[in-house]
Amino acid sequence: MSGSSGDCNVQPTQEIKVYKKRWLILTLFVVYSASNAMQWIEYSIITNIVVKYYNVLDYVVDMTSMIYMITYIPLIFPASYLLDNFGLRWTVIIGALGTAIGSWLKVFSVAPDRFWITFCGQTVVAISQTCILSIPARLAAVWFGDNEVSRACGIGVFGNQLGIAIGFLFPPMLVPNKDTYEIERGLQRMFYIVAAITSVVLILILIFFKSAPPLPPSSAQVVQREKSESNKDVKNFFNSLARLCSNRGYLLLLISYGINVGIFYAISTLLNRLVTKEYPDSEEDAGRIGLTIVCAGMVGSIVCGILLDKTHKFWLTTVGVYVCSLVGMIIFTFTLDVKIYVVYITAGILGFFMTGYLPVGFELAAELTFPEPEGTSTGLLNAVVQLFGIAFTPLYRYLLSIWEDFWANVALCCILAVGVLLTTLIPNDLRRQKAKA
Template identity: 55%
Template structure:
């Protein structure tokens, strides 16, 4: 059942009447459905890489081929994000989420038919379909937060939306090593376990597809905030979100100095995370041979810590609205975490590595929703889906470059030099973040209108 309309306080004499705004209880259901769909896609990102040593022996391929099962997520995102952003602005949240979960389910079923030891190419094709489908999912948290949630809860909603992606990555680290084991001299046993993993994933995605068809809606009948009402009016005035509107919006984004700087800083931080995650199996096993399950657990706790960091940062942003200051603090602590991780890998104690990777994950992964929200503030009233899509496109470019560079330097000179190079990139990103001007346009728009009274869910 939907909550009734809030009755706003009357404005002062002579003031402009505030737009009608409502908060609907079903906004939390929309967010929960999205979280599960995002999880179903991101859980497959690292599915092969986290068990690289098993995949290489079972399918008789080299580690480079396995690395590409993760990197193709980034490769496919770059050319497809702009048409996907146009589709989001043209058709809305429901069509985009349907496309994302449909592609994820289809790719998952393709992988079911890749269990034969000579069929790695079939699995790669399925992974490509899943990876391509993320373009319809990855940019949606900021848009869902803006379209469905009030001004004092939008950052929390965005952080929960990003939480779904992070939870999927965490389960992607945890589950494959638990399901698919290394059976020396008996790779057929591993084949049965691959089949089990693929069937479970395909079934889960199919159920989610049915849920989205039945329950998910694009937007509430009435906007949740004055800023969203003004944004909808501006979009209608400019042509209803058509092609011309999208192109002009994109041009304004790329010529926004603060957003241009954020594109680089955001790409560096999350690109470093992609590189570390993709090669985690290879880096950790050189110090702790035979500890594949621990590699999965390390990835799990890194992302779980980031999930906690994301939610904490979202709450802090909603309470303080200090977007620039929180972003800079998180960025600097990501640098500190990577330095600590770099110099503790060779300590000989896996427990120490667990501690340092939790510290790193809290800040590096926790940065994701903070960057989305700072972008929304810097670029208002441009659509949040477009700005988030461009941030993610930057991430994919840096993710590919950093992963290839990290793998090359790791093979050439070892993990100390490879991690040290990533530390240098974070120094650059911290400096760039520091010079971004805190032009919080969305907050200014909110202050020009009376706030709607939040209603209980």
């Protein structure tokens, strides 16, 4: 079949079946995604401790988080090609293998003069992330029925958020801000635990994870399968990219989505500095506030996924959640210096909508770009997110250094307001819904 809009109206004749194994596949992916994502913020959330032990600049510690964003951009296109042409299984195996290798490298980095080894391990784990972020929308579409896709995508994104939550919570608990010996023991304990977890996850994936069920689970997936079977080459991959780049609604979503998630990345990376500046000696509070943001976001992801499955109001939900993200950021800005317990509450409100927005954006992208492969559309979406994250993190750091925290956060609110405006301009063109009609 061609990639024209006429594809959306093809009536499938192939048998459709939803398999029980879909929940095992989704659960494995959630654990796999979490095992990688928990390493993203594990250094930044204890920045002051890492600086003290390895005797490096805090900017270098920030780079352990930003390397996730930097490596994603050039590697997303090979990763998307891998996903579109070799399927979910091989993509996930490669990602899980890289995550385990990077985790074991860090085990050998416990010495004050071995920061370069820990950074190499972090880079390998970061590269492996390219085999994760584009998966939820594809996995949901390939394994789940028409009325479960958005929910499954939300649960898939939940895995990434679960990992970030673990990364916020446990490093401050495992690595105490004490003398060098105690810090060294804490780092060693943390690295061994993570390496063991990622190794077990790799083994489970090798045994149980499959690319796709024998029969498609939905009418939209019938169309997708027929199209993908006739378009498995590099030329058609780049033709798909060209069509995405000429889709006005998708381009608007790229920018608005990048703004929202890029700001979340900046806040997460610099949360230790933000909290400890207002509340000295509060490393563990910084981790728990980060945990609150992400846990609230996990709830938001699932709630939004259920809402989308029941209403199919993709555009309206996207706009509504984005507006609420802006409101949450405004509340967070005005309450940061009140009381620490108030920060927990306002951070939870911010997290519910800002990180709850992640699967909503994925699903709207799938609607706007159908029948293009979800791996390509979400991969490009995530590449733009990394660009915005790379831009906003140093910008936020600079604003925090020259302004009060309040005005730095006001600047982020203004940027989010631009994202709201761009989101309202996205056309309500739900192509995947038309294929189901």
